[in-house]
Every structure is written in C-alpha cells, then in structure tokens.
Amino acid sequence: MTTTATPDADGHPARWPRALIDLDALAASRRRQRPTTxxxxxxxxxxxxxxxxxxxxxxxxxxxxxxxxxxxxxxxxxxxxxxxxxxxxxxxxxxxxxxxxxxxxxxxxxxxxxxxxxxxxxxxxxxxxxxxxxxxxxxxxxxxxxxxxxxxxxxxxxxxxxxxxxxxxxxxxxxxxxxxxxxxxxxxxxxxxxxxxxxxxxxxxxxxxxxxxxxxxxxxxxxxxxxxxxxxxxxxxxxxxxxxxxxxxxxxxxxxxxxxxxxxxxxxxxxxxxxxxxxxxxxxxxxxxGVPNSPEGNLIRSTWLDSWRLPSAPVAPALTVVGVDPSDSGEGDAAGIVAASLTRDGVVAVIADQSAPMTSDQWARAAIELAMSTGASEIAIEAFTARATYERVVREAMARYDLPHPIRVTTWPPKGEGGNRGDALARSAALLQAFEVGTCRIAGHLPEFERRAVTWQAGTHQPDALAALVVAHDVLIRSAGSRLTFGVPVSDPVSLAAYLGRRVSG
Known part of the structure; x- marks a missing residue:
C-alpha cells in the first residue's frame, strides 16, 4: 500500500512530519554509506x-x-x-x-x-x-x-x-x-x-x-x-x-x-x-x-645495583624472609640462602647471603641461623619436588634451637602454582625488572652475590643465591598487598586484643 500526503489549501502536497523525513533520510543514507573499515x-x-x-x-x-x-x-x-x-x-x-x-x-x-x-x-x-x-x-x-x-x-x-x-x-x-x-x-x-x-x-x-x-x-x-x-x-x-x-x-x-x-x-x-x-x-x-629486549647477554647490570644501592639494611622492616634454594643431592652441592626485607615503602632490600655448597642438614641449619640473626619470621624453600621432605628437614633442625622469635617454614611456589618449574629465566622476570627499576635493592655490599648476579646469562645455570632471592622476593611482594598493621598508643600501654576490644565513648 502506498501512502501519500494530503494536499494543502493551495493544492500543493503537504509536508511529511519533519521527524519522519529525517529518520527515513538518515536510514537511507546509512544504508548507502555503510562503513567499510x-x-x-x-x-x-x-x-x-x-x-x-x-x-x-x-x-x-x-x-x-x-x-x-x-x-x-x-x-x-x-x-x-x-x-x-x-x-x-x-x-x-x-x-x-x-x-x-x-x-x-x-x-x-x-x-x-x-x-x-x-x-x-x-x-x-x-x-x-x-x-x-x-x-x-x-x-x-x-x-x-x-x-x-x-x-x-x-x-x-x-x-x-x-x-x-x-x-x-x-x-x-x-x-x-x-x-x-x-x-x-x-x-x-x-x-x-x-x-x-x-x-x-x-x-x-x-x-x-x-x-x-x-x-x-x-x-x-x-x-x-x-x-x-x-x-x-x-x-x-x-x-x-x-x-x-x-x-x-x-x-x-x-x-x-x-x-x-x-x-x-x-x-x-x-x-x-x-x-x-x-x-x-x-x-x-x-x-x-613493539620489539623484544633480547635476553641474550648479562641479565642483571651492575649499574642497576649501584644506582639503587641502600647504605644499610632497613631498621624497622615490615617483614623479613629467608629464601632457600636447597642443594639437590644433599651431598654438599650448592645451596642458595638469602635474607631479604620489605621496607615500609614497598622496597625489597637484599640484606644477607649465606649461599655455599652444603649438605641438607647444613643448609637447613644455615637458613635457621640466618633467620635468627636477621629477625626473619619465615623460611621459604623452593620446592618443585620433595616439598614434604624439605619442610621436614628444616623443622627437625629447628627443634634443636632455642628460637628468639617464632619462625614459620613454608615451601614455594604455593601449592597449585607450579608453573615454569624448569625455567629459571621465566621465574626471575619480576625480580629482574625490580632490580632495574629499583624496587629491589642491595643493602650495603654483598660482593659474591653481586659478582654472580651480574655474570648470569640466558641459557646458563642460574646462580643459587639468585634462585633463593626469587623465592624471598616473591613471598615479600605477595605479602605487601595483604598485610594489615595495627598501632597501639604507647602513652597508655595495653594488649592489642584489649585495645581493639575497648569501648569507645562519645
């Protein structure tokens, strides 16, 4: 059916309502000019x-x-x-x-x-x-x-x-x-x-x-x-x-x-x-x-370590962790043992390195003693295999010490996150970037650690101390987003439980 407009009093065709004309014209125009990109x-x-x-x-x-x-x-x-x-x-x-x-x-x-x-x-x-x-x-x-x-x-x-x-x-x-x-x-x-x-x-x-x-x-x-x-x-x-x-x-x-x-x-x-x-x-x-920064050549530069170096270990860190890359055979091959602290402003400070060839009992004792001396509250052990065994070795050694503060023993990566288990470069990506931009820094001087770090190249064995730091660094940066700190006024000392449970008047 065709619809026409009724003529006006002078015999001229009446105009269609403007809205209808505009809509029809717009639809027709869009059909004619459909986008091509x-x-x-x-x-x-x-x-x-x-x-x-x-x-x-x-x-x-x-x-x-x-x-x-x-x-x-x-x-x-x-x-x-x-x-x-x-x-x-x-x-x-x-x-x-x-x-x-x-x-x-x-x-x-x-x-x-x-x-x-x-x-x-x-x-x-x-x-x-x-x-x-x-x-x-x-x-x-x-x-x-x-x-x-x-x-x-x-x-x-x-x-x-x-x-x-x-x-x-x-x-x-x-x-x-x-x-x-x-x-x-x-x-x-x-x-x-x-x-x-x-x-x-x-x-x-x-x-x-x-x-x-x-x-x-x-x-x-x-x-x-x-x-x-x-x-x-x-x-x-x-x-x-x-x-x-x-x-x-x-x-x-x-x-x-x-x-x-x-x-x-x-x-x-x-x-x-x-x-x-x-x-x-x-x-x-x-x-x-749009281009890859080739991993060939040295992966960590000495200029990064020098540019961001801290004069000493942080005085009141938020958390200190000892990372361990255990010796594989238990017969005296190399073990990585590194302590690192998280500062209040979110920087990871590398504060000590005790890496050396050790038996399983030796690296367990070295990790415990480093945790005691640095105030670390956690020993985190790289454990893609033998997770339960590594935990048992450290706990048995810990039973022979009179600990000055509580120290918990964990394994890394957390259960369910076992990806990249054989690829040290992939696991180290976050640490390498942190060294470059200054969110991970050396406290003081650690000559042997630094020498091994700046000579590590893609395709070669990762230094055990660096592997241990990957563990400690990951534990610390994970904790940075999940820790809450409560302050209790020192003017009127009370227990934290009593302070949080007090009645607030007014």
Whole structure:
C-alpha cells in the first residue's frame, strides 16, 4: 500500500512530519554509506567513546584489507590501551559479519575470559545496532563465547588458545594477546606449546582463502610473532607503531626519531617518558615499542645495583624472609640462602647471603641461623619436588634451637602454582625488572652475590643465591598487598586484643 500526503489549501502536497523525513533520510543514507573499515564503524557505533588517531586509522585500514582480501596475514604490535583490541577484535569481528553474514570468525586469547570479553562487546554492538548493520543475532540461547547471525552460518567462536577448538572453521582468525606476560614468553616450554597450538590446531581451522590477524606484545625474540616473521617474512605484513619513533625500530607511521604517537587515551610525551622510567627497558620496549629486549647477554647490570644501592639494611622492616634454594643431592652441592626485607615503602632490600655448597642438614641449619640473626619470621624453600621432605628437614633442625622469635617454614611456589618449574629465566622476570627499576635493592655490599648476579646469562645455570632471592622476593611482594598493621598508643600501654576490644565513648 502506498501512502501519500494530503494536499494543502493551495493544492500543493503537504509536508511529511519533519521527524519522519529525517529518520527515513538518515536510514537511507546509512544504508548507502555503510562503513567499510573498523575505524569508520567505530565512529558510527561508538561516537565519542572511540577516538580515531593516525595509528587507529592505519590499523583499521589494514584490518579492512584482511577482511576483504583472501589469504591475508597481518601482525599488529601497538602500545597498550591504544584501541587496538577494540579496532581489531571487536569492531573487526562486527565488520566481517556485517560484510558477510556467513563468515565464520574465531577469536583466541591467552585465556577464555579475555576472548569472552571481546566477544560480549561485539555481540552487544550487533544487538544494539543490528538494523543499521543489516544483521541480527540468532534467537537461540548461546554461550558468551559462541553465537551466530540469524539466518546465516556466520558467527563468532571466542576461546582461550589452549582450550582446544573442534567442529569450527574460520574465514577470519583473530589472535589477541595469546601470551599473557613476560614470564610465559620467557618459558621455552610455553613458547613451544603456543607454536604447536597455532600450527597444529588454529591454522588447520582456517578455510581456504581465510585471513589471519595477530595482535600481541613482543616479550621474546622467539615468541610466535618472532617465529613467523623469521620463518615467513614474505607472508606476513607487520604493522608496528612504537610509542616513540626510534632509529632501528620499525614504524608503520614513518615518523622521524623522537616523535611521540598521538595517543587515544591522551598520553603526553612526558607521560610516556615517565612510563619508560617506571617500567624499565624490557617492559618498555616489549609493550610500548613493539620489539623484544633480547635476553641474550648479562641479565642483571651492575649499574642497576649501584644506582639503587641502600647504605644499610632497613631498621624497622615490615617483614623479613629467608629464601632457600636447597642443594639437590644433599651431598654438599650448592645451596642458595638469602635474607631479604620489605621496607615500609614497598622496597625489597637484599640484606644477607649465606649461599655455599652444603649438605641438607647444613643448609637447613644455615637458613635457621640466618633467620635468627636477621629477625626473619619465615623460611621459604623452593620446592618443585620433595616439598614434604624439605619442610621436614628444616623443622627437625629447628627443634634443636632455642628460637628468639617464632619462625614459620613454608615451601614455594604455593601449592597449585607450579608453573615454569624448569625455567629459571621465566621465574626471575619480576625480580629482574625490580632490580632495574629499583624496587629491589642491595643493602650495603654483598660482593659474591653481586659478582654472580651480574655474570648470569640466558641459557646458563642460574646462580643459587639468585634462585633463593626469587623465592624471598616473591613471598615479600605477595605479602605487601595483604598485610594489615595495627598501632597501639604507647602513652597508655595495653594488649592489642584489649585495645581493639575497648569501648569507645562519645
């Protein structure tokens, strides 16, 4: 049925109500000008919540090409919080399905929850703007990580990379941060697992002509991105946008050295400089410059130890721990025994080192005596194996001492956190960064400890004293966020229980 406007008194057609004309015109205009890039789509659907910078525009154009051109292979490395996941994983998924509702998309991240977060955002945009996009969600009940477009075979499967993908193919495969952090990247075993999953599972799901887009942080030269760029350089387009242009670092924006990127979250050059000082070189280059800080060569620099050195041990630390890397054979091979304290302002101070070749009874007694002399309230023993045995050895030795204060015996890592058990470099990532940025410092001088620390190289045996410090450092930084301190007024001494249970008048 055709509806016409009633003529006015002069015989001219009456105007349609303005609201109806505007809505029809707007809908027609939008249908004619459907966005062709994730960036344009973001401006349409997200408005002021989505800021288009030169970096975002470049990423959006590259992703649009990957969606429209068969067999594309794209790698994107951009600083965190610069809209790369929104542009690629969320808007890229929506654009791919709006362009071809039969397209099957797989989105994988290091864990289910991150992939599901991106999936939920993409699904919400389609639910809200389906009329504008020309698609709508199927009505059947689906999981947050698996849904499809009504009347079509296309949709999204979002999952963790190690979850195992079966029964699903991909016209577009998106990998967004499939490595969680530096510790995972430093683990040779984990890198092999990621590569095996990529080769053996994910790539086998890509349909003929399907495209692959990878977003990631370059924590290690031999990570998945490094492997692909080294073995298939002609196959992969690499879009790297460093926070600050620097000679020798690829820059897809082709800026002169020293020029800072326009940040979607408004970071200034001064704020980027402050981030670099806070993070240390490895995290800065991996996260913000898009290149791995190679672990080859010495891992700890003497300049770090000298720059942050404390004149002496802290006088009133919040907590002191003795970390132990026990000798394996019990027949006099090397054992690491190090004491460290947590200062009131959150710095870990290395205060003593008693590492030496010892039998099991000798290292147990040395750890107890060090705890007694330094006031340590905990002896934490690295125990990937023989956990119960190590605890028993120390407790039996402790029974022969008249302790001046309570000392508890624990094993590390905590039960249920046994990852990276054979990879010393991965376990040491937090400690190495702490030495670089000054949150872990040497108190006074520990010549033998320092000599061994600054000569440790990747691929060589980790000094036992450093292994012991990894334990103590981890225990202390965990405690920093979980300890409460109560102060009792000294003017009227009472017990803590009486003070907390007192009646407060007024």
């Amino acid at each position: 994730p960036t344009a789509l973001g401006r349409r659907l997200l408005g002021t919540r989505y800021r288009t910078t030169p970096a975002v525009a470049l990423i959006g154009a590259a992703v649009a090409d990957a969606i429209s051109q068969p067999d594309a292979r794209l790698i994107v490395t951009v600083p965190p919080r610069e809209a790369k996941s929104t542009t690629v994983a969320v808007l890229g998924t929506v654009l791919a399905l709006a362009t071809d509702p039969d397209a099957e998309v797989i989105l994988a991240s290091y864990a289910d929850n991150l992939a599901h977060e991106h999936s939920a955002r993409a699904r919400a945009l389609i639910a809200e703007h389906g009329d504008d996009l020309g698609i709508r969600l199927a009505d059947e009940k689906t999981a947050v990580g698996r849904w499809r477009i009504a009347g079509h075979r296309g949709g999204l499967l979002a999952t963790g990379i190690m979850a195992g993908i079966t029964g699903k193919g991909a016209d577009l495969l998106i990998l967004d941060d499939i490595v969680k952090n530096a510790a995972e990247a430093d683990s040779d075993a984990h890198r092999r697992r990621v590569l095996a999953e990529f080769r053996g599972t994910l790539m086998t799901r890509v349909h003929p002509g399907g495209s692959v887009v990878i977003i990631g942080t370059r924590w290690h030269p031999d990570d998945l991105i490094g492997h692909l760029l080294a073995t298939e350089p002609e196959r992969w387009e690499h879009l790297n946008i460093p926070a600050v242009a620097e000679a020798g670092i690829p820059d897809a924006l082709h800026r002169p050295p020293g020029q800072t990127m326009t940040s979607t979250v408004g970071r200034s050059p001064e704020q980027f400089a402050d981030l670099r000082r806070s993070l240390g070189d490895r995290s800065w280059y991996a996260e913000f410059q």
